[in-house]
Amino acid sequence: MEDCVFCKIINKEIPSDIVYEDEKVIAFKDINPATPIHILVIPKKHIATLLDVTEEDSILIAHIYQVINKIARENGFAENGFRIIANCGKDSGQEVMHIHFHILAGRKLGDKIV
Ligand code: 5GP
Ligand code: ZN
Numbered sequence: 001m002e003d004c005v006f007c008k009i010i011n012k013e014i015p016s017d018i019v020y021e022d023e024k025v026i027a028f029k030d031i032n033p034a035t036p037i038h039i040l041v042i043p044k045k046h047i048a049t050l051l052d053v054t055e056e057d058s059i060l061i062a063h064i065y066q067v068i069n070k071i072a073r074e075n076g077f078a079e080n081g082f083r084i085i086a087n088c089g090k091d092s093g094q095e096v097m098h099i100h101f102h103i104l105a106g107r108k109l110g111d112k113i114v
Contacts, residue, residue: 036106
């Protein structure tokens with residue numbers, strides 16, 4: 001998608017600090033980290049919101065969770081744990097209309113999600 005900032009990151013039109021990449025997925029450090037480790041995992045396929053995920057994306061979404069596991073192990077925070085957040089729509093504050101999974105780690109997180 002032309003005007004999508006994350007598609008531009010995928011196409012290397014915007015630089016990012018990439019921590020993982022394969023043919024379907026890319027993961028990079030959030031530009032404004034909320035936690036000591038804050039990584040965004042996104043599919044290379046442009047999907048605007050979680051509401052646009054369909055049955056045909058099932059393997060892709062499962063793959064994203066495998067990638068998250070790999071990143072957690074390879075970056076040394078699997079044992080201490082982490083949190084995944086995926087925002088959808090207005091009330092969640094979703095800013096970028098290309099689905100993304102936030103990996104938050106590197107410190108004790110709040111007991112409550114909100
Ligand atoms: P959202 O609020 O949509 O769930 O999260 C979007 C996230 O993308 C934010 O945490 C924001 O800091 C991050 N972000 C937005 N633009 C860029 C960018 O150009 N590069 C990187 N690395 N992160 C970005
Ligand atoms: Zn996109």
